[in-house]
Amino acid sequence: MDQPTVGILHPGSMGAAVAACAATNAAAVLWCAAGRSSASAERAMKAGLTSVATLPDLLDRSDIVISLCPPVAAEDLAHDVARAGFAGVYVEANAINPERATRISEELGPEATVVDAGVVGSPPVRGKTPTLYLSGSPAATARLEALFAGTRVRTKVLGTDVGQASALKLAYAAYQKTSRVLVALATGLAREHGVDQELIDVASRRTASYLSEPEYIAKTAARAWRWGPELEEAADMLEAAGLPPQMLRAAATTLARWDDVKDDSKLTLNDALDRLVQP
Structure with missing residues (x-):
């Protein structure tokens, strides 16, 4: 069985939990401590990740690199990885639009193989089982399916085109996250007129998602x-x-x-x- 060395960029709450699941079938899971906060270090330690000093160290040792960072930093991080000459599988798992995912794929290729990915669900802790949607090279997506086999991270391959996973992630996020904001606005509006509890009572009679x-x-x-x-x-x-x-x-x-x-x-x-x- 293939047991790759995996690098995680960077271990936030989702990244650390996903990396911990990857450790089940990996030879090692690495993270780079340079410039990271004490909170990141604590998450990495709890997840059992191996610290390396620099990004080039991580890239040199990793067969698969998973990028899970704030969307605004996704392209800068990919640029740093491309500049270092990484030639493995690069999993672009950030909540970015398909055009950005395509730009990242073009910048990293042809040396690296970019898999477009999107995590839908909560971090895989305390029984939660998110799905990692994948699109890209069949050989690369198959490696990722094997990496997370038997873990709390489910995988589903959408196709071979970079951008499909990103599109699904943002389409769902557009509904889910905007809905939460609408709840805040509706509740705030009702509270201004002293009818917020009545609003909650009305809403409790319908629990299905409009998205369905x-x-x-x-x-x-x-x-x-x-x-x-x-x-x-x-x-x-x-x-x-x-x-x-x-x-x-x-x-x-x-x-x-x-x-x-x-x-x-x-x-x-x-x-x-x-x-x-x-x-």
């Missing part, structure tokens, strides 16, 4: 002509309460792309999505 009901998009489009103005009214309320209204105004602007399909009961999901892309 794509067929409803066509109904949303057909109702957009009245939903848009309703959201503008809500945005005015937010502004009056000192809360930021921009998100609801943006949603109203999005709904306006469907103004010409008022109450169209025959509209299909594809029709609605086509109109959203090309109003």
Whole structure:
């Protein structure tokens, strides 16, 4: 069985937990202590990672490098790796858009093999089992499937094109994280008028995710002509309460792309999505 040496850049809460799972099937999992915080060092120690002094040390010894860092740093980090001449498998697992993932692949290639990746779910601790979505070279993605086999990190290969995993990650994040912000706005707005508990009571009657009901998009489009103005009214309320209204105004602007399909009961999901892309 292939037991590669793995390098993790850098052990944040997700990176350290993923690296600890990789250690199950790896010869060693390395991290670079240079410039890292004491919190990173503590996470690495708890995960059982092996410290090396410099990035070139880590790259020289690693067969597979996993990049898990704040999105803003992803390209700079990849540039440093490319400049060092890394020639193994580079797993670009940051929450970045497909265009950035493609640029990173082009910068690191052809010496390195870049696998586009995206983690969906919470860090694999206390029974959590996130999924690492992968796209890229079949040989490289197969190595990663083997690396995480039998661990709390599940893997799923989406295809061979760099960018597919990044696209899935950000598509899901767009819904999940924006939804959390909307919860904060809705609750803040209700609290200003003393009805926040009632709002929670209303919401508790429905627990399913709207993301699991794509067929409803066509109904949303057909109702957009009245939903848009309703959201503008809500945005005015937010502004009056000192809360930021921009998100609801943006949603109203999005709904306006469907103004010409008022109450169209025959509209299909594809029709609605086509109109959203090309109003």
